Amino acid sequence: MVMSKGERTKAVILDEALALTSLEGLNGLTIGILAERLNMSKSGLFAHFGSKEMLQQAVLERAVEMFADFVVRPALEQPRGRPQLDMLLERWIAWDMGDRFPGACPLQCAAIELDDKPGPLRDYVVSAHERLRQVLIGIVRAAKEEGHLGPATDPEQLAFELVGIAYGFTHMHRLMCHPDAGRWARAAFAALMDRYELPPR
Amino acid sequence: MVMSKGERTKAVILDEALALTSLEGLNGLTIGILAERLNMSKSGLFAHFGSKEMLQQAVLERAVEMFADFVVRPALEQPRGRPQLDMLLERWIAWDMGDRFPGACPLQCAAIELDDKPGPLRDYVVSAHERLRQVLIGIVRAAKEEGHLGPATDPEQLAFELVGIAYGFTHMHRLMCHPDAGRWARAAFAALMDRYELPPR
Numbered sequence: 001m002v003m004s005k006g007e008r009t010k011a012v013i014l015d016e017a018l019a020l021t022s023l024e025g026l027n028g029l030t031i032g033i034l035a036e037r038l039n040m041s042k043s044g045l046f047a048h049f050g051s052k053e054m055l056q057q058a059v060l061e062r063a064v065e066m067f068a069d070f071v072v073r074p075a076l077e078q079p080r081g082r083p084q085l086d087m088l089l090e091r092w093i094a095w096d097m098g099d100r101f102p103g104a105c106p107l108q109c110a111a112i113e114l115d116d117k118p119g120p121l122r123d124y125v126v127s128a129h130e131r132l133r134q135v136l137i138g139i140v141r142a143a144k145e146e147g148h149l150g151p152a153t154d155p156e157q158l159a160f161e162l163v164g165i166a167y168g169f170t171h172m173h174r175l176m177c178h179p180d181a182g183r184w185a186r187a188a189f190a191a192l193m194d195r196y197e198l199p200p201r
Numbered sequence: 202m203v204m205s206k207g208e209r210t211k212a213v214i215l216d217e218a219l220a221l222t223s224l225e226g227l228n229g230l231t232i233g234i235l236a237e238r239l240n241m242s243k244s245g246l247f248a249h250f251g252s253k254e255m256l257q258q259a260v261l262e263r264a265v266e267m268f269a270d271f272v273v274r275p276a277l278e279q280p281r282g283r284p285q286l287d288m289l290l291e292r293w294i295a296w297d298m299g300d301r302f303p304g305a306c307p308l309q310c311a312a313i314e315l316d317d318k319p320g321p322l323r324d325y326v327v328s329a330h331e332r333l334r335q336v337l338i339g340i341v342r343a344a345k346e347e348g349h350l351g352p353a354t355d356p357e358q359l360a361f362e363l364v365g366i367a368y369g370f371t372h373m374h375r376l377m378c379h380p381d382a383g384r385w386a387r388a389a390f391a392a393l394m395d396r397y398e399l400p401p402r
Contacts, residue, residue, distance in 0.1 A: 023317060029310030030226050035351035084271055103317030112313050115376045116224060126377060133377075155393075160385035167372060168365025175316045176327060195392060 010048045013038060020056055022101035025109045026121070027054050041129045056121055063106040064128045071095050072135055080148035082193070083192045085162075092166045096173055104174065113150050116134055133159050153196040211249045214239060217262045223302035226310045227257050227322070257322055264307040265329045272296050273336055282344035285395070286363075289340065290390050293367045294383055297374055300332050305375065354397040362393055 003011065016038050021029045035042045049055040075088035096105070102108055111129065114122040140155035149158075165188045172181035204212065217239050222230045236243045250256040276289035292295055297306070312330065315323040350359075354367035366389045373382035 025226055025314060027226060031221035054329060063369065081350055092401075097209060104313050111372065112305050112310055113375050129377060130297070134245065154388075156384055157388055159371060160382075161366075161389050163372060164363075164365035164369025164389065168361055170329075171312065171364060171368060174363060175312050176330060180357065181361075184358055187355075187358055188362050191396060 006048075013040075013045065013048055013077065014058060014062055017055055018062060018106055019024065019102050021056075021059050021063075021106040021109060022103040026059070026106075026113050029056060029059065031055070038161065039115070053121065059106060060110055060124055060128070063110075066100070067095065067105075067107060067132075069100075070100075072132070075139070076135075081139070081143035082148035085193070086142060088139065089162070089165070089186070093169060093185060096166075096170050097182075105170075136162055143175070149193075149196040158192065158196065162189075165189055165192070206326075207249075208399065210273050214241075214246065214249055215259060215263055218256055219263060220303050222257075222264075222307040222310060223304040225309075225313050229262070230257060230260065232256070239326070249323055254322065258325065259306060261311055261322065261325055261329070266313075267301070268296065268306075268308065268333075270301075271301075273333070276340070277336075281350035282340070282347035285340045286344060286394070288388070289337070290363070294370060296388060297367075297371050298383075309371065334364070337363055350394070350397040359393065363390075366390055366393070 006186065013034070017029060017034055020034055024033075027091070029052070031042055031045050031049075034055075037043050037044070045055075049058060071088065071091040074091050075084045078084045078087045102132065107125070107128070110125045114125050136159035137155040140149065140153060140158045143149040144153050144155075165185050168188070169181050169185040172178045172184065216237070218230060219236055221235055221238065225234075230253070232243055232246050235256075236246050239246070246256075250259060270287065272292040276285045277291050279285045279288045308326070308329070311322070311326045315326050334394065337360035338356040341350065341354060341359045344350040345354050345356075366386050369389070370382050370386040373379045373385065
């Protein structure tokens with residue numbers, strides 16, 4: 001895909017904006033600091049993103065795209081059901097362990113910062129997280145249809161617990177730097193699967 | 202307990218600082234904005250808290266104290282073992298559902314903001330979360346000794362999963378405003394207990 005000069009500049013700005021959000025949160029993503037880090041003028045930045053809110057929105061959209069590419073798509077490419085769930089967990093762990101951001105995942109920063117701030121940005125973050133929840137629910141339904149999980153499996157309950165495992169992992173790995181975080185997350189996931197698996201015929 | 206005028210002023214400042222951190226994060230807790238909200242001079246504020254870092258530290262210490270009073274202490278006051286675990290979950294849910302802060306729990310803001318910022322503040326937050334983890338581990342050990350949970354119970358694994366349930370709940374309740382968040386959290390906890398419970402004699 002060939003990008004125009006304007007598109008290339010915009011992509012460079014967006015990368016730096018993602019890094020800054022990862023370190024300082026959406027609140028810390030100011031046009032002034034970003035211009036300084038990019039050695040650009042503020043008016044140059046404004047030419048690409050008309051306001052702080054548009055820049056924040058673009059950062060969140062890009063982070064959602066990255067998460068979809070890195071975590072969700074590889075999972076959905078697996079055979080339906082349990083293999084999709086297994087891959088999803090592994091990619092989610094890899095997402096948190098990776099170094100694509102200098103700090104926290106911008107979507108997690110946004111989830112905490114925006115939970116009490118009604119408006120279009122919050123709506124966007126909620127809808128992105130809801131889309132992910134619906135993907136999880138869909139995969140669990142597929143696993144039931146494929147006979148990988150028993151008929152008593154509650155997809156919403158299982159989706160809730162998957163999110164809990166991922167958030168627990170992020171906490172123990174990124175903040176606590178605990179070397180066992182991955183082992184705990186995988187053991188919790190295995191137990192969750194065991195709970196709903198059909199007894200072997 | 203009788204407070205001096207200086208102590209009372211300090212307590213008022215701290216309350217407002219907690220509210221501001223809850224809304225804007227530790228990054229957003231600036232002496233300037235706080236002075237404005239309190240209708241005080243910046244120098245008046247500095248007389249009580251010598252620097253932004255000292256104010257941030259005081260905010261975190263107060264939030265830890267509040268969590269200990271509201272969640273941990275009532276749990277530890279229960280009979281040893283399983284009743285302590287049950288109470289801990291209920292109080293943790295109540296902590297997140299309460300309105301003591303206008304926004305997110307300052308400790309959760311700090312966990313995300315500081316994970317990539319080495320220094321004394323991060324060290325303090327890590328040590329507070331580690332103390333909580335050790336309390337959880339201690340309660341699970343007591344539940345094993347009391348025969349509420351089987352000998353195969355891994356206290357560190359269970360502590361990890363409890364944290365995951367609490368974080369999953371916060372996400373689904375505070376950001377997603379999902380009315381089933383509490384039901385999911387309680388069902389996840391019940392399944393976790395079932396997994397380790399001794400079979401009835």
